[in-house]
Amino acid sequence: AQSVTQPDIHITVSEGASLELRCNYSYGATPYLFWYVQSPGQGLQLLLKYFSGDTLVQGIKGFEAEFKRSQSSFNLRKPSVHWSDAAEYFCAVGVNYGGATNKLIFGTGTLLAVQP
């Protein structure tokens, strides 16, 4: 069955420090992978996505993610975290059954806190 695992429930980093959020997926076919960010009480904003091609994808707000098929991972990174990055981050895999809707399976999320 398809699944997404985000091993870290909470992460705290200092402002200006680098960040890596982990994501592992389980999916039999070529995955469509996404990272969304959710601020408190807000909707889900797409940070970046991977469908094919270059395994290092760039997103908004200075985020990037690298797809590693051998490790079934799609980790999110940012070289220097800003206080405004504090939010919850969800990794998701798009599941498509031969033309059916590409529903998203989400991980349980990683809550990022940023220390001044």
Add this chain to the structure above:
Amino acid sequence: AAGVIQSPRHLIKEKRETATLKCYPIPRHDTVYWYQQGPGQDPQFLISFYEKMQSDKGSIPDRFSAQQFSDYHSELNMSSLELGDSALYFCASSLGLAGVETQYFGPGTRLLVL
């Protein structure tokens, strides 16, 4: 750019009442998805529609029904509400199926069942 619109943004209901949530997709988007996010939980897929037909179904209770109209907006109807239905309900839209289209999420409707 226009985004996904959901109404109402907040809704308070009593147990056993009914609720209707509305979703207006991004213009020209023909596919709508509904997700439910319980407190402290990840979003769970409920149901989706493509060109006014149900295209996929997830963990949606039988008490819930949904449809997509000719203008592509969608409504999620919830009956016999239970306390456990309290959640944030997201609608997302995309252009077409085929697996590569990005889903754009609305701000959500926060439902509280008392």
